[in-house]
Amino acid sequence: MQDNHLLVRFRDTVVYMVQEKATCEQREIERENIMENNRTPQDAAELIEAYYQKGWTDGFPIVPPSEQSVSAMLAAAGLQPDQVVADIPTRNIVITADRVALNGVMAGCLPEYMPVVVSAVKGMCHPEFSYHGMATSTGGAALAIIVNGPIADRLGINSGENLFGPGCRANMTIGRALRLLMMNSLNTRPGGLDRSTIGNPAKISFCFAENEKQSPWQPLHVERGFGREDSTTTVFACEDIIQVYNQLAQSPEPFLEGMADAMANMGSMNIVSQQDVVVVLAGEHVRVMVKAGWDKQMVKQHLFDHARRSVAELKRVKRIPGELQPGDEASWRHAVQQPDDIHVLCGGGAVGTFSACLLSWGGSRSATSMVTTKI
Amino acid sequence: MDLTLFDPTIPARPESIDFAPRPKRLNNLKLVLVENTKYNSKTILLKLFERLESRFQMQLTQVIRKASAGHPIAATDIDGCVGIADIAIAGIGD
Structure with a gap:
């Protein structure tokens, strides 16, 4: 042994x-x-x-903070060092502004990013987000931060090509600031209170903006009750990022059925938990929808109708317990509970036939909820 | 260049917990199970109860289901245990 x-x-x-x-x-x-x-x-x-x-890094080198760089971060958000930003009752930890600023500097943030970081921290600590589960789980949830509103353009937060990829300082460092805060200040370290079995590279950093200019529809934050001129962050516990490819579909249905299949894959947490799903449609696929006259609700409904598995299939692969019963072949479990649990937004490059779905972490519907916070 | 090391950690606030007195014997106790929504966890809890019932004649008075594995048990559920539970066993993990 x-x-x-x-x-x-x-x-x-x-x-x-x-x-x-x-x-x-x-x-x-x-x-x-x-x-x-x-x-x-x-x-x-x-x-x-x-x-x-x-032990104060995520594995990459950090930017060493100084009094000046931390003060500049605090000033950019109009915060005092000891001001309380949020707290996590299940960890008995109160997050003060100086610790947010410190981790932000270490991540490589410019001071101007601080209001976005603070907003995402508040969302992450909101009781409905339920931090402890997603942070500690053996699942591999990334903290996805979706930025909406004018601040995205002002700070140069990428909403276009390589949306989830490298190359943009704002995207990379804002996402990293949150993860460093989780690791350094909230004790969410691998092997400690982060017990992911295989983890997820997006756990290092995952921040992007919706491409509101490319979108023919209401942006995410407006759908969630904010004004178009408001700037917001939306935090989402993202277990999987699945790219969906289709270069032949000239109408919405065939493309969306591929997306629905990805949403309802039998290895996902979603098909059991029926948590929210974020669908990111990129340029060419958005144009297919627009050309066919589809609005966002039609997209959601079609995805909802097709993102499903029969109870029999799920029992056979042991994703839900129990012996097969009469009627299981014709009884359906959808990837989400209702069409509005699918959050459709535009992002990514104008050229190319790749879109994506972001599936949620969570073993049950009540495990976590998306939270949108005004910046 | 400033070569000072800045500490980004936050110490957890200390919290004192008053533990209930431990029962002297296991026989005939009233038991509450706290299940965390995980199928395997619940299965083990119920199997554990079967054994406690047969060996110590414990009575299962309530099964509390948490909102999720990551949520703490609701304060109202704890209050609801008063008078109906001598001990509680909580399931954790998957």
Whole structure:
């Protein structure tokens, strides 16, 4: 038996346990521990190394904060250092503005991004979002931050090509600021209170803006009760990002049926939990909808009707319990409970035939809810 | 360049919890199960109750279902246990 394996006997049952330890910790390269040797870092490289040694990074190098850079972040949001931004009762932690600013600087944010970061922190700590579950779960939920309103253009938050990809400082650093705050300030560290079995690269950073200029429909924040000139963040516990490809469909139905199939995939949490789904339609697919005269409600309804599996299928693959019953073949479970649980928005490049659905984390409908917060 | 290390952590607020006195014996206790919406967790809880019933004659007085595994148990559910529970067993994990 290996060192990290344990056998625990409970009455007549022997439980085999593996004490988890991230492989990267076991293979850490030997180097001088600057902090343990009480040595002041001599240059920027040593300072960055010191943050690694403290465990205050996500694996990438951080930008070392200074009094000036933290003050600039606070000033940009009109906040005092000890001002309470939010709290997480289940963690007994109160988040103050200085910690949000610190993690923001470390993530590489410009001061102007701070109001967006603060808004997303408030959303993440809202009771309806229910932070603890998505943050700690063995699932691999990313914290998706969707930005709407004029601030997206003003800060250059990407809503176009490579929407979920690299290259845009605002997208990358705002998302990273939230994850660093989760890790450093809320103890949501892998192996600690983050127990993802396989994780998800979007956990490092996942922030994008809706392409409101490309959209023929109401943007997400207006649908959720805000004014078009309001700027908002919407936080969403995103378990899966599935790209949906279709270059042949010239009418909505065939393309949307492919999207519905992705939404209702039998390995997803969604097909059991029936949580909300975010559908991001990119340029060419949006034009197919517009050309056919489809509004957002028609898109949602069509997706709802087709994103489903029979109870029999789900029982056969053991996604829901129980023996097959008469009627199971004709009894349907939809990926969401109603059409309005599908949030359709526009984003991505104008050219190309890829769109995406973002499926939710959550073992049950009540596990988490999207939260939209005014900036 | 400022070479100061800034601490981004936030210590959790300490909280004292008054634990209920532990029962001296397991026989004939009134039991409440707190299930966390996970199928396997509930299965284990009910199997555990079967054994406690047969060995210690415990009575199952209520099964409380949390909002989700990530939610704490509702305060009203805790209040509802007064008078009907000597002990409670909560399911955690999947």
